[in-house]
Amino acid sequence: MPSLDLSLFPPVFVLSTYFPPEDLHELEDGLLEAGAGLTYDVREARVVFSRVLKPRRVVLELRGLGVWCEMLESSKVGLGKRKREGTEDGDESTESEAEDARGQAGGEQVIKIVRPEWFAESQKAGNPLPLEDFLILQCRPVDRPSNATLPPKPPTSAKKNSKSPVRTTAASPxxxxxxxxxxxxxxxxxxxxxxxxxxxxxxxxxxxxxxxxxxxxxxxxxxxxxxxxxxxxxxxxxxxxxxxxxxxxxxxxxxxxxxxxxxxxxxxxxxxxxxxxxxxxxxxxxxxxxxxxxxxxxxxxxxxxxxxxxxxxxxxxxxxxxxxxxxxxxxxxxxxxxxxxxxxxxxxxxxxxxxxxxADEDMQVLQHFYGVWGVGAATAREWLYEKGWKDLDDVVEFGWKSLSRVQQIGVKFYDEFLDLIPRVEVEGIAAVVHGHAVKVRDEGVQSLVVGGYRRGKEASGDVDIILSHPDERQTLGLITDVVASLESEGWVTHTLLLSLQATERGQATLPFRNSGSGSGGHGFDTLDKALVVWQDPVWATRKQDLRHNANAKNPNIHRRVDIIIAPWRTVGCAVLGWSGGTTFQRDLRRYCKVEKGWKFDSSGVRERGSGEVVDLERWGDGAGGQGRAEGMVEAERRVFEGMGLEWREAGERCTG
Known part of the structure; x- marks a missing residue:
């Protein structure tokens, strides 16, 4: 396939609406590899890729990003013409096409909204195809009407018609x-x-x-x-x-x-x-x-x-x-x-x-709502802008019945969940979980605290602990037995999620699904897992308090605890998947995809072409005769080795 060169093209912006995350990242990576000037400020863009196909909806999406514009007919800027005067069909050079795409019409700035299929077809052709064949609409930026409410804060504060360089992920020579x-x-x-x-x-x-x-x-x-x-x-x-x-x-x-x-x-x-x-x-x-x-x-x-x-x-x-x-x-x-x-x-x-x-009041409210367990950014915005709620009192008074159970618990224990968990307490919680896992199975159970604790944080927002066993029959349904045992002694007050996805598929690696379908995922939530609310059932005056009041309230703070069960055959992938910062995990997936042609998640590694499982954790079998790893960290090291990466301790994966 001929190489596509977009270095002469104008600034490009990708409108993320309707884009699954992997599709969005794949398109961005492809544009950068082709030399495009990918910008993250729509006001700098002259070409916008969009899966929103209705012109009026596109205009509203742009307005939501801080760009007011009016739609133009193609005749006003010379689009929709496959010929130029003095040229034959298909005789336009790449430079001419790029120059036409720069969005100048009689000296005015024009933004072209294009279907993303243009990029894939241009890659196949090896040169930029005419934009008009994929055009949704084109528009001209205008000043915000004086009687209009200000649009949302745009990603940047660059002034209109700024002549500053386009923001790209890396500056070219x-x-x-x-x-x-x-x-x-x-x-x-x-x-x-x-x-x-x-x-x-x-x-x-x-x-x-x-x-x-x-x-x-x-x-x-x-x-x-x-x-x-x-x-x-x-x-x-x-x-x-x-x-x-x-x-x-x-x-x-x-x-x-x-x-x-x-x-x-x-x-x-x-x-x-x-x-x-x-x-x-x-x-x-x-x-x-x-x-x-x-x-x-x-x-x-x-x-x-x-x-x-x-x-x-x-x-x-x-x-x-x-x-x-x-x-x-x-x-x-x-x-x-x-x-x-x-x-x-x-x-x-x-x-x-x-x-x-x-100093922005709306941003403070959004952050307050975003701090609720079970509330993402979209829900926080819905609570503020659609419901009109300003604080948790409003949530309780006007929307309690509409909340999910996780959100209700998040609101109920909001202040307690904001109190970070010291390392010594994390270790105590992990020891109790491990003890109950041994109780319901045997001494072969292994456990490892991952997440921020393993990377070296002095205090964590929650506790993430992975349990496994060299005998994979012992991890089938283990999460159910462990949580039931913890509940029976009062350590777990609420079980908000209990997933048996790995057990239900026989603990096999998650089947590979092409991300282009939009149905794939990263697999980091496809292991057996429980999200629970934790509370130490013992306090100093417990016996005395219960003697006077059988319903005496436990004064100990509530904590968030995630318990993950990893089958031994892929325990190294599970540990690796839960032990790096967010960007580390993202780049690890991209590295596997681009450099190895693999799909990685915490359930294992697969070939993207065939979908076959790549057994990195038995790396070295045969002449080396190593056999399977004896410990969880050793298995993780083998995954690094199999990927061709230098070993990094968890404390070296703090990517923020």
């Missing part, structure tokens, strides 16, 4: 110099969120019932902007001459040489060491708040972009001194470098964009 020359003078362009508010006690309110808010339409993709936008701190001013001199003398400055994984272009987080402690933790913490805002505004592309740059910065072993260091890291671009400049000159260690969002 052709434009690296330009990025470096403009980095300190570019206008800053990000607006984002705040950390979760501290726990507070629910207070009952009296008076009239709270009515749904009319200030924010339910279709918005983010909270509305404040009427007056605060001014950001000015970026460090530097003349071109000074900047060129700084570039030439970089070797003599305090900028250290890039780490090996940068010079070797190792782009996957699973290929590098990312320790728990990082010299740039304060700046990374601000970027995490930005990412959380992207989560709450349902901006999946922005979440992925920030996750990638956070993972790169977390692996960078030196304190940052200059934005030029950031430009050399995978997934980091001029926008992140500008944010670093803002951070350095903030004086307070708080990015202006983050400070703005910390």
């Amino acid at each position: 052709a434009n690296t110099t330009t990025l470096q020359q403009t980095i300190l003078n570019r206008a800053k362009d990000d607006a984002d969120p705040t950390a979760r508010p501290a726990a507070r006690t629910l207070k009952r309110r009296f008076g009239k019932p709270h009515q749904p808010s009319t200030s924010a339409p339910a279709s918005w993709a983010a909270s509305s902007q404040p009427a007056t936008k605060p001014k950001y701190a000015h970026l460090l001013q530097e003349t071109t001459t000074e900047h060129d001199a700084a570039t030439e003398n970089a070797a003599n400055t305090d900028i250290p040489p890039p780490p090996t994984w940068v010079t070797q272009n190792l782009k996957y987080a699973c290929q590098r060491s990312t320790p728990f402690h990082n010299p740039n933790g304060a700046f990374i913490g601000q970027l995490k708040k930005i990412r959380e805002a992207r989560i709450l505004t349902l901006d999946e592309i922005g979440v992925r972009a920030y996750s990638t740059c956070i993972a790169s910065l977390a692996a960078y072993p030196h304190p940052l001194h200059h934005p030029r260091e950031i430009l050399g890291l995978p997934g980091c671009d001029a926008k992140i470098a500008n944010l670093f400049v803002d951070f350095v000159h903030s004086g307070s260690g708080v990015l202006p964009a983050v400070a703005e969002l910390e």
Whole structure:
């Protein structure tokens, strides 16, 4: 298949509506490999790929992202014509097609909305096909009507018609110099969120019932902007001459040489060491708040972009001194470098964009709701913008019966679940779970605490523990017996989910399903698993309290505990799947897909072509005669070896 070159194409944006996550990521990766200027700010785009096919709905989707526009007829901008004057059919060059796609009509800016099938067909042809064959509509950005309610906060605060470079996941050699020359003078362009508010006690309110808010339409993709936008701190001013001199003398400055994984272009987080402690933790913490805002505004592309740059910065072993260091890291671009400049000159260690969002009342409400166990970003937005609820009192008073059981428990124990679990308590909970597993089976049971605890966190939001047994007959239905045993002694007060998916399929590796169908998943929730609410049934005055009151309340705090059962044949994959940060897991799946042609999840590894299971955990059988691993960590090491990756301790997988 001929190679497709989109390096001359205008900025491209992918509208995530109706895209399953794997399809979205696959399209983005393909565009980047073809050299496209993939942007995560729709206002920079001139071509938008969309699975939304109704033009008016597309216009509304763009408005939800902060872009007001009017639809144009093809005749106004010369589209819908397969010929140009003086040319034969099919005689247009790639350069001409790219130039036409740049979206200029009589000097005005035009956005072309195109079906994503254009990319697949262009790949087959080896050159960009005419966009008009896949066109949904084209539109021209216009100013927001003065009588219209402000649209949601867009992913960035770049001004309209900004001439700043397009944001891509990696700067190409052709434009690296330009990025470096403009980095300190570019206008800053990000607006984002705040950390979760501290726990507070629910207070009952009296008076009239709270009515749904009319200030924010339910279709918005983010909270509305404040009427007056605060001014950001000015970026460090530097003349071109000074900047060129700084570039030439970089070797003599305090900028250290890039780490090996940068010079070797190792782009996957699973290929590098990312320790728990990082010299740039304060700046990374601000970027995490930005990412959380992207989560709450349902901006999946922005979440992925920030996750990638956070993972790169977390692996960078030196304190940052200059934005030029950031430009050399995978997934980091001029926008992140500008944010670093803002951070350095903030004086307070708080990015202006983050400070703005910390003062945003709607964002605070969204974060509050998002902190409820069982509530995702979409539900949090529904509660605020559709239901009009402003706090948990409203949820209890006006929507309690509409909540799922998990959400009801999440609201009931909201403050307790926000209280992090110290390592010593995590270890105590794990010991009790292990003891009950041995009780209902035998001494052959093995257990391992995974998640944030294994990566080195001093305190965790919940406890994730994996149980297994070398005799796979012993793990069939084990989750049911363990939970029943824990409930009988009062350790488990609520069982919110009990899944037997692995037992029901004979503990085999999850069958491979082509992600193109949209029905596939990552498989990380296809093992036998229980989500339970945990409470220590013993307290100092228990006997005395029960003597005076048979219904005396247990004062011990409630905790969230996940118990996972892994069949021994794939226990290494299960441990690996639950022991890395989110970006580590994502990049591990991408590495397996792109570099090995495999599909990886916590149930095992399969060939994407044939669907056959790849038994990495018996790696070395035959001449080596190793046989199956004796322990869970040894099995995990074999998975690393089988994938061709250098072994990384769990404490080196802290990708944020």
